[in-house]
Amino acid sequence: MLLKELLNNIEVIKVKGNIDIEINDVHFDSRLIKKDNLFICIDGFKTTGHLYVRDAINRGATAIVTEKEIETDDVTVIQVENARKVMALIANRFYEEPTKQLPVIGITGTNGKTSITYMVKSILEFHGKNVGLIGTISNWIGDIEREAVRTTPEALDLQKIFAEMLKEEIDTCIMEVSSHALELGRVEGCTYIIGVFTNLTPDHLDFHSNMDNYRNAKKKLFYKTTLCNIINVDDFHGKIIADEIKKLRVPLLTFGIKEKANIYATNINVDIKGVHFDIHMPVGTRSIYVKIPGIFTVYNIMPAIVICYILGLSLDEICVGLNGMKGIPGRFEIIEEIKDFAVIVDYAHTPDALENILQSAKEFAKNHIITVFGCGGDRDTTKRSVMGEISGRLSDYSVITSDNPRTEDPLKIIEMIESGIKKVTDKYKVVEDRKSAIEYAMKIAKNNDIIIIAGKGHEVTQTIGKDVLPFDDRKVAIEIARKEGLI
Structure with missing residues (x-):
């Protein structure tokens, strides 16, 4: 498709170079650029596409969309106010709406x-x-x-x-x-x-x-x-x-x-x-x-x-x-293999979601509710103490652990959760390692108890620092159940 067709009715600040050229693909990742491609510079949360303009040109880009002025005579440069929104409109046009x-x-x-x-x-x-x-x-x-x-x-x-x-x-x-x-x-x-x-x-x-x-x-x-x-x-x-x-x-x-x-x-x-x-x-x-x-x-x-x-x-x-509908992965997913007590895996990672699943569990609980949960790092910190208070209020016992701490100190996240749970109860334990936390909950569970493992649901990895490690709440619970003779 011609570049001028991709830009039709799109507001631009300035165009430098020829727009009557053929574009055979569009990317915002310079590593994917090939000959006669359009490279769109967008700002991410950790880096900016403007750092990779020269890499894109070296790989064969013939046109660049950018929010900043770029000094180059090698390619056509289109300067716009909002590159992300322009990228969406160009993408829609490139793939024929x-x-x-x-x-x-x-x-x-x-x-x-x-x-x-x-x-x-x-x-x-x-x-x-x-x-x-x-x-x-x-x-x-x-x-x-x-x-x-x-x-x-x-x-x-x-x-x-x-x-x-x-x-x-x-x-x-x-x-x-x-x-x-x-x-x-x-x-x-x-x-x-x-x-x-x-x-x-x-x-x-x-x-x-x-x-x-x-x-x-x-x-x-x-x-x-x-x-x-x-x-x-x-x-x-x-x-x-x-x-x-x-x-x-x-x-x-x-x-x-x-x-x-x-x-x-x-x-x-x-x-x-x-x-x-x-x-x-x-x-x-x-x-x-x-x-x-x-x-x-x-x-x-x-x-x-x-x-x-x-x-x-x-x-x-x-x-x-x-x-004929089956359950949804990681959404109030009951682990059927474990019979002595119920183990439920859920994605609840917001105060409202956690409150909903605990309120629902209370409606049919025959004995105690034990909740295992944490909060993600590098994300909204305001919900941590709130979720601690909710778990303390609606669970009979809580095990506070790591979720995806990412680049934050897991213990700092846990301290924030603790500040909320302490307001309503002392019936909780901190176990930083998530697998150990799940194991602890399953060891203290009695017949007809319900264990809620909240926060990760369908996820099969855990991000600690910059490492993405294999971790599946459901598989971990089944592994522990086998080890403890519960299956």
Whole structure:
């Protein structure tokens, strides 16, 4: 594609050189650059693409997009105000605007995004649909799974995935849309047929600074939809978003349990095997059973049902699909092999998510709840003491340990968690090594106890310093259970 075509209708500060040249690929990583490629300089959290301009030119780049002036006569230089947003628009154009042909559903919110995407994928696939998924755990193009680097990929990677989905004749793509992606412009140029808001609780405040900024980032999704927006109005921030977007031409559907909504649930009954409830929709009422226990499951399954209905499935077909749905990796995942007591692995790494899973466990706990958890390093520090207080209040015993400390001192993170738990209880123990912490919890557990291992869920690595080490909570628990004769 010609460079001038890629730049059509994009605001630029200055162009130096020829734009009537052919561009056969676009990258923001100089190591991927080849002959006749366009290199886009973007600022990351640890480095900047401007440091790699000469490397890109040496590898064959014939044009550079940059926010800074570059002194070179070797290549065409396009200076812009915001390289990330321009990259998204160029990527969309380079891959021929794939979301205008591919139906894409965007899910945003603090918690529940992954669960909803997997629920919708499972129901649609049960009825023979060819489904794509982009999210935290993996990216799926039909039956092909790829590792996910981040919740929402960088714009070039994202548009390439959409283009590949079209090539593979994917019927529908369901994707998690992170607040970072919305704020940094990764999804500029994307069109969504449906947008869903789950909830908003404190997270990523190291990036957004405050909850208003966090909400406003999430809200951007609902100005990119064409068919319908679906909002949880039990959530305080959901109510605000719903009120602000109701003036849009795109229809708005609300859901909830406590507040008046278009879709709501009653007769909720939770046990360790799952949750039963009645869902009420404008088109009818159905009794629902899902094999994932917890009140949060009700909040996740309601929008999943609505999405599938909008996509053309009847309520009866959706219910049949739900019956065949498997659990979601690392989301209230019960380790079936261990019988004397329950061991549950969950991704809960925010105060709200931790409170939800502990409240759910209390509804069916026959004995004590033991919680093993930590907090990630180099991330929002404000939630650490809050999560400590939540675990102390809702657990019978807590084991505070490391999560992904990254470059922070694990003991400093643990001290912050301790400052919260001390406010409500002295029934806790600090075990810095995560494997030892899980082992300690399993050794003190009695019959009918519930052990919640929270924070990492589906993750299969642990980042300590700059080392990424193999670590899977589920596999570690099973290994310990075998060693202790519990399996």
